[in-house]
Amino acid sequence: MLFASLLSILFFQPILKGIVYDASHDHPVPYAWIALQSVDAATSSASIGRLSDSTGRFQIALPDTGMYRLHVEAIGYQSLDTLLHLLNDGTTDLGIIKLLPTAIALHEVKISGKRSTIENRVDKLIFHVNEITLLTATTSLDVLRKAPMVSLDEQGNLILRGRRNVKILVNGMPATLDMVRGLPPAIIQDIEIMTVPGASYDAEATGGVINIITRKRRFDGYEGNLSVVTGTRNRNSDYGYIAIRKGKWNINGSYTLNTLKNTGYNSIERSIFGKPFTENTNNTTQETYQFGNLAFIFQPGEHDEFGLSLNAYGYRFTRSAFSTYQNSFQPPYVLQIFTQHPTQEPGLYGSMDYTHHFANPANQLSFAILLNQLITLDHYAHTANSNGNASAWYASSDHTRFREMTFQSSLVHAINTKQKWETGVKWIIRNNRSLYTSEQYNPTQHIWLPDPSNSGTFRYNQDVIAAYAQYTLLQKSWQMQAGIRWEGTALHPEWTDTMDIGRFTSSLFPSIKLRIPVSSTQQFTWSYTQKIARPSTDYLNNYTDKMDLQHSYTGNSQLQNERLHDAELEYSLNTENIYLDASVYALWTTHPISSLTLASDSGQLQTSYVNLNKQHTEGISIYISFSVFHILQTSINGVCNYTRLQYHQLSHEGLTGNAGIDLSCRLPAHLLLNGDLNIQFKPLLLQGYGQPFRYNSLQLSRAFFHGKLRVFTLVENLGNRFTGRYTTTLQGADFQEHTVSDFRFTSWKIGLNYRLGQQNSTRRYRQKILNTDLKSK
Structure with missing residues (x-):
């Protein structure tokens, strides 16, 4: 009955249809822009816009009968404006609408106006990736680094407003960080940021949601981009993509290859039970990352769209290290170890989706199926030499398979131009398996002997079932989304063949947002939501990582889920040249997960994971961007959090956060100068703290051939030889550990970027301006 009543609402709205024709040559005008604005006093701000199809036909569902202003236009034609009076429900056929060609040739048409880089809606903040951002980005992570409240740590992990557990989406579909790294930057159109996500997003998004919207061609033809970047220390970033539109088909393909080489030095000073211990290591690491994507979009009609996306990615990591261990125990000894650590991570990701748009384009029904599989082959081996004498070798390997299938469906219904509700269901099936073995080499017998104490199989199966309902109300003086x-979670982890700890939990997660505009450019938003963080396989797996002979790491299969409460008050200012976003927020977490390090009787450190008693965080974030005469573009990003952690008698509190500034300046002779500086503070630990890590870059580029070719040079991490230094200190009742890691991050790069085909972003830009102009009339 509910579905039947919904269909009656969807199909019994006033519908306006027609066909746009060339008045001189008597043929259809494809992709004309048709806009309707109500002139009724009660709904004078309401407007609806839609493109005609390739045959000039259009169909628009209206919220109600009454008087409307009709505006029709197309490139190369004179626009048409008239008044319509709709008296009855049902379909009204306008027949043929004829447009007169203009005397201006298409290539002479110039569009003036400026689309705001940032759009702040009641449910999200949208960062429209502008030309300068794309021109100065060599990877997709460079684009994300320029988005409001987004930063990256030293390993390239996304951080949103100081929090790391960020849910990543691509075109609304769940994605991994490896997929995002493989996206060509030129294909990114918008970045949607939800710091306090609503009920339509997974409850696992405790750190917020970032949704990357990629470009789609709207007209027949092709476009593409080729980029080649090479640099010192084998830092190369190459990619290419092509997008083709032909009739009802849209085909996109891309390939990315990134390589990176680092040399560095680690120094660890430990004191265990009052006895000092030092470890010095020289590291050489080599990373290679490849990503390929092929996507198809088929639109058989005006209302239906089918999508298929296939992705393959591979990651190879090789580490060679020479370590010297020295202590002052009795008797003292010096241990020299040579370590080989290769890792491979091949992955596959695929998705199929279908979307049906009803007569009112705001109403839609969608289905999607996703499959993600990642295999990790991790192996390391130690060759030891103790006090000048050869000693036993030690080797360990971990073969991990992660597989996830997702089934989801959602229904969006716009009751009218001011009200919308959405509902959906989701089912996630996760199968994880870790097969690990450890071996000790016997130099006398020249054989490898298994270590049963650190060998076994860990299986972790998880099913997540979810359903949600969400309502949005837009009034002139206030807006609300509630x-x-x-979500129900079924867990079934197994440790070897002797331990089975299956359990089922379920919870409700409310969310609400209330926005109050105080002027046409300023507004306040209050938000509250609850989220959940389920421990990952790395936290649960009881496998012991003994890569560091004096400090081992193991999981805890008894961990509970985290429950997060998030409240925020936000102020935003958006004018033609300035955007300001300032937020104050409070987060409190039940059963927060943290690492805990203890000293064993054998004189070694052992780290595992526990649920804390308390974790409270209060913070403030500020983002401001402005432009000066469209020549200088600047953005400043800052986050400061104060966190308190407590676990029984242990407690720790302190400040964390990040800060960054980005400047771009257009110079004469088609030159563009860009520089940025980012400082990332380490997260607060229960037993320690970390020193800040910084990243900076300076780029100069020049355009040729009307902007199709751009050549640039880039210097990363200017300054100290060891710009990539970060420091961590751990301290307990019986130990202290101070780690300093230095990496030679300074690199000089040169590259070129070439644009292929006809870029169609101008058309989308024009539609935005025309729609805005129509609303202001």
Whole structure:
């Protein structure tokens, strides 16, 4: 009955249809822009816009009968404006609408105006990736680094407003960080940021949601981009992509290859039970990352769209290290170890989706199926020499398989131009397996002997079932979005063949947002939501990592889920040249997960994971961007958090956060100068703290051939020889550990970028301006 009543609402709205024709040559005008604005006093701000199809036909569902202003236009034609009076429900056929060609040739048409880089809606903040951002980005992570409240740590992991557990989406579909790294930057159109996500997003998004929207061609033809970047220390970033539109088909393909080489030095000073111990290591690491994507979009009609995406990625990591261990125990000894550590991570990701748009384009029904599989082959081996004498070798390997299938469906219904509700269901099936073995080499017998104490199989199966409902109300003086999400989790982890700890939990997660505009450019938003963080396989796996002979790491299969409460008050200012976003927020977490390090009787450190008693965080974030005469573009990003952690008698509190500045300046002779500086503070640990890590870059580029070819030079991490230094200190009742890691991050790069085909972003830009102009009339 509910579905039947919904269909009656969807199909019994007033519908306006027609066909746009060339008045001089008597043929259809494809992709004309048709806009309707109500002139009724009660709904004078309401407007609806839509493109005609390739045959000039259009169909628009209206919220109600009444008087409307009709505006029709197309490139190369004179626009048409008229008034319509719709008296009855049902379909009104306008027949043929004829447009007169203009005397201006298409290549002479110039569009003036400026689309705001940032759009702040009640449910999200949208960062429209502008030309300068794309021109100065060599990887997709460079684009994300320029988005509001987004930063990256020293390993390239995304951080949103100081939090690391960020949910990543690509075109609304769940994605991995490896997939995002493989996206060509030129294909990114918008970045949607949800610091306090609503009920329509997974409850696992405790750190917020970032949704990357990629470009789609709207007209027949092709476009593409080729980029080649090479640099010192084998830092190369090459990619290419092509997008083709032909009739009802849209085909996109891309390939990315990134390589990176680092040399560095680690120094660890430990004191265990009052006895000092030092470890010095020289590291050489080599990383290679490849990503390929092929996507198809088929639109058989005006209302239906089918999508298929296939992705393959591979990651190879090789580490060679020479370590010297020295202590002052009795008797003292010096241990020299040569370590080989290769890792391979091949992965596959695929998705199929279908979307049906009803007569009102705001109403849609969608289905999607996703499959993600990642295999990790991790192996390391130690060759030891103790006090000048050869000693036993030690080797360990971990073969991990992660497989995830997702089934999801959602229904969006716009009751009218001011109200919308959305509902959906989701089912996630996760199968994880870790097969690990450890071996000790006997030099006398020249054989490898298994170590049963650190060998076994860990299986972790998880099913997540979710359903949600969300309602949005847009009034002139205030807007609101409220929702509720239910999620049930079935866990079935197994440790070898003797331990089975299956359990089922379920919870409700409310969310609400209230926005109050105080002027046409300023507004306040209050938000509250609840989220959940399920421990990952790395936290649960009881396998012991003994890569560091004096400090081992193991999981805890008894961990509970985290429950996060997030409240935020936000102020935003958006004018033609300035955007400001300032937020104050409070987060409190039940059963937060943290690492815990203890000293063993054998004189070694052992780290595992526990659920804390308390974790409270209060913070403030500020983002401001502005431009000066469209020549200088600047953005400043800052986050400061104060966190308190407590676990029984242990407690720790302190400040964390990040800060960054980005400047771009257009110079004469088609030159573009860009520089940025980012400082990332280490997260607060229960037993320690970390020193800040910084990244900076300076780029100069020049355009040729009307902007199709751009040549640039780039210097990363200017300054100290060891710009990539970061420091961590751990301290307990019986130990202290101070780690300093230095990496030679300074690199000089040169590259070129070439644009292929006809870029169609101008058309989208024009539609935005025309729609805005129509609303202001």
